[in-house]
Amino acid sequence: MKAYRRKLDVANGRVDLSHGAGGRAMGQLIEGIFHKAFDNDWLRAGNDQSAFSVPGGRMVMTTDGYVVSPLFFPGGNIGTLAVHGTINDIAMAGAVPLYLSASFIIEEGFPFAYLERIAQSMGAASREAGVPIITGDTKVVERGKADGVFISTAGVGMVPDGLDLRSDAARPGDAVIISGSIGDHGVAVMSKRENLEFDTDIVSDSAALHGLVADMVAAGGAHIRLMRDPTRGGIAATLNEIASQSRVGFRIDEDKIPLKPEVAAACEFLGLDPLNVANEGKLVAVVAPEGADAVLATMRAHPLGSEAALVGHVVADDNCFVQMTTSCGGRIVDWLSGEQLPRIC
Amino acid sequence: MKAYRRKLDVANGRVDLSHGAGGRAMGQLIEGIFHKAFDNDWLRAGNDQSAFSVPGGRMVMTTDGYVVSPLFFPGGNIGTLAVHGTINDIAMAGAVPLYLSASFIIEEGFPFAYLERIAQSMGAASREAGVPIITGDTKVVERGKADGVFISTAGVGMVPDGLDLRSDAARPGDAVIISGSIGDHGVAVMSKRENLEFDTDIVSDSAALHGLVADMVAAGGAHIRLMRDPTRGGIAATLNEIASQSRVGFRIDEDKIPLKPEVAAACEFLGLDPLNVANEGKLVAVVAPEGADAVLATMRAHPLGSEAALVGHVVADDNCFVQMTTSCGGRIVDWLSGEQLPRIC
Numbered sequence: 186m187k188a189y190r191r192k193l194d195v196a197n198g199r200v201d202l203s204h205g206a207g208g209r210a211m212g213q214l215i216e217g218i219f220h221k222a223f224d225n226d227w228l229r230a231g232n233d234q235s236a237f238s239v240p241g242g243r244m245v246m247t248t249d250g251y252v253v254s255p256l257f258f259p260g261g262n263i264g265t266l267a268v269h270g271t272i273n274d275i276a277m278a279g280a281v282p283l284y285l286s287a288s289f290i291i292e293e294g295f296p297f298a299y300l301e302r303i304a305q306s307m308g309a310a311s312r313e314a315g316v317p318i319i320t321g322d323t324k325v326v327e328r329g330k331a332d333g334v335f336i337s338t339a340g341v342g343m344v345p346d347g348l349d350l351r352s353d354a355a356r357p358g359d360a361v362i363i364s365g366s367i368g369d370h371g372v373a374v375m376s377k378r379e380n381l382e383f384d385t386d387i388v389s390d391s392a393a394l395h396g397l398v399a400d401m402v403a404a405g406g407a408h409i410r411l412m413r414d415p416t417r418g419g420i421a422a423t424l425n426e427i428a429s430q431s432r433v434g435f436r437i438d439e440d441k442i443p444l445k446p447e448v449a450a451a452c453e454f455l456g457l458d459p460l461n462v463a464n465e466g467k468l469v470a471v472v473a474p475e476g477a478d479a480v481l482a483t484m485r486a487h488p489l490g491s492e493a494a495l496v497g498h499v500v501a502d503d504n505c506f507v508q509m510t511t512s513c514g515g516r517i518v519d520w521l522s523g524e525q526l527p528r529i530c
Numbered sequence: 531m532k533a534y535r536r537k538l539d540v541a542n543g544r545v546d547l548s549h550g551a552g553g554r555a556m557g558q559l560i561e562g563i564f565h566k567a568f569d570n571d572w573l574r575a576g577n578d579q580s581a582f583s584v585p586g587g588r589m590v591m592t593t594d595g596y597v598v599s600p601l602f603f604p605g606g607n608i609g610t611l612a613v614h615g616t617i618n619d620i621a622m623a624g625a626v627p628l629y630l631s632a633s634f635i636i637e638e639g640f641p642f643a644y645l646e647r648i649a650q651s652m653g654a655a656s657r658e659a660g661v662p663i664i665t666g667d668t669k670v671v672e673r674g675k676a677d678g679v680f681i682s683t684a685g686v687g688m689v690p691d692g693l694d695l696r697s698d699a700a701r702p703g704d705a706v707i708i709s710g711s712i713g714d715h716g717v718a719v720m721s722k723r724e725n726l727e728f729d730t731d732i733v734s735d736s737a738a739l740h741g742l743v744a745d746m747v748a749a750g751g752a753h754i755r756l757m758r759d760p761t762r763g764g765i766a767a768t769l770n771e772i773a774s775q776s777r778v779g780f781r782i783d784e785d786k787i788p789l790k791p792e793v794a795a796a797c798e799f800l801g802l803d804p805l806n807v808a809n810e811g812k813l814v815a816v817v818a819p820e821g822a823d824a825v826l827a828t829m830r831a832h833p834l835g836s837e838a839a840l841v842g843h844v845v846a847d848d849n850c851f852v853q854m855t856t857s858c859g860g861r862i863v864d865w866l867s868g869e870q871l872p873r874i875c
Contacts, residue, residue, distance in 0.1 A: 320579055
């Protein structure tokens with residue numbers, strides 16, 4: 186706990202948008218209220234999914250709520266996001282996703298036609314991924330008590346024997362690999378947001394990464410320390426999270442991070458750092474040095490990893506700083522502290 | 531499909547509160563949009579949970595969204611409801627609940643103190659039930675875009691070897707057993723609703739039923755055809771659902787249905803039929819005649835089944851009617867057609 190963090194004022198405080206932004210404030214809310222109340226080692230492990238043993242092996246379970254606005258955006262909609270996001274959280278444990286559930290909270294007056302479009306694309310995404318939605322729930326609230334539709338998906342998967350990826354496993358010298366260009370999803374959603382619309386050809390990168398992960402595990406399973414999908418809060422939040430969980434630092438090279446020129450331009454226009462912008466079809470892998478080449482080559486051979494790049498290394502650092510070499514020297518990459526991109530997923 | 535049902539007008543229609551009420555309209559929405567889009571046998575089976583095989587046996591998965599209003603009510607709150615409800619949906623398959631997930635969608639401005647109170651009672655409910663919440667998610671939406679907090683929980687459980695309860699398994703002659711008094715939850719929530727508040731000592735029956743179910747399975751597992759928890763839509767919806775899934779009818783005796791005088795009085799005051807009112811700690815079991823006595827005796831020996839009663843039987847009926855003998859003759863018990871009790875869970 187760093188000294189400059191403000192304590193969560195549970196008695197008098199209120200939830201604000203920063204508590205859903207994937208940054209430091211969200212971490213405080215989750216630790217200060219949920220982890221304290223639910224109090225178990227699964228949550229304290231701080232992964233996006235939790236593992237447990239069943240008679241036949243090890244499984245993982247995960248859940249995510251989706252509140253993206255607008256509901257439809259270039260490259261996807263809230264439904265595809267919900268399917269891909271939950272599959273990806275399972276895949277980040279190196280696990281094979283098996284089944285999904287979906288809970289819909291719908292605002293009175295929402296057109297059936299929109300709901301059908303969302304459901305149809307969820308069905309298509311789930312069939313394409315080979316991960317069926319086997320159970321669900323539908324609730325309706327009065328007009329003005331929700332915003333169109335919210336979807337919470339949960340999922341379960343099976344962990345390959347012998348694989349145990351952990352958020353505290355990064356070690357100095359490990360390679361940091363990103364599977365492709367960053368910021369596409371966030372920019373695509375922002376481009377369609379009311380009062381902000383701008384012209385761009387950028388589409389969301391929303392995709393299910395379990396096929397890519399299966400190839401990576403087959404090629405270098407023993408060398409992969411951990412994987413994360415840099416969604417809310419972007420690469421910056423993901424690297425800071427890993428740094429603090431593994432008690433290490435990162436040294437990243439800005440030039441090596443794949444970034445589309447149109448995304449860079451849109452981020453400049455919006456006043457955003459692409460490192461803070463959400464991705465929905467990308468992963469960050471921390472890999473032991475001896476496995477880095479094999480894992481990177483395997484990723485590049487997969488359509489969803491063709492632009493994969495080794496962007497830096499884990500370093501020993503008691504401060505757990507994420508440092509980045511830039512064209513004009515270097516800087517510290519911090520968490521996003523406020524809420525610049527509400528409802529991006 | 532009965533001829534007098536109105537078709538779902540997907541092109542021009544909109545979601546209204548009846549689509550979340552647990553009755554016929556909700557069934558149409560789920561079939562007409564979700565089942566069609568997701569298209570698999572798990573959903574078509576029409577259970578509140580779905581079963582799948584893993585190397586070590588058979589598991590079930592379930593999910594539910596909670597939007598109850600008000601958030602706090604006599605006997606519980608949205609958090610205890612979310613924990614109990616998901617445990618119960620697992621238990622209704624005869625399964626042993628193992629793990630839960632929780633997704634929170636929070637409105638900006640929601641007091642931390644309320645969130646903590648909800649989280650603390652979820653933690654307590656989950657510890658009391660022995661079913662930990664192992665993973666979760668937090669999203670925040672702008673003020674006015676949600677209503678305090680919505681919670682979606684999912685859960686997984688393990689089915690005892692050899693047990694396979696199915697919604698189409700009811701057979702003429704089977705006994706119908708209810709585990710206790712009906713309508714307590716719905717009346718408790720309504721009694722605190724704005725513009726409606728009335729004095730009553732009724733508290734919600736919200737409770738985790740997996741202990742009761744384990745005793746029932748141990749005593750008469752082979753004779754239990756199926757179990758359901760009569761939540762939204764009450765006993766009426768549950769019996770009609772089973773009737774249409776098993777292609778049978780029911781003959782129920784009104785006098786035998788456990789009903790507290792205060793609940794009966796409140797329902798009269800509110801203009802509600804107690805058979806339509808939600809329960810959150812009760813179950814309906816359909817049991818082969820030769821096992822009915824043993825199962826009923828076991829239920830009565832458990833604190834959550836002490837008022838269990840055999841209330842009627844399954845009958846052969848091509849119309850799948852639920853008939854009830856009353857003090858003044860008899861009547862058909864239909865689904866609730868509109869939405870009399872929005873946001874009861």
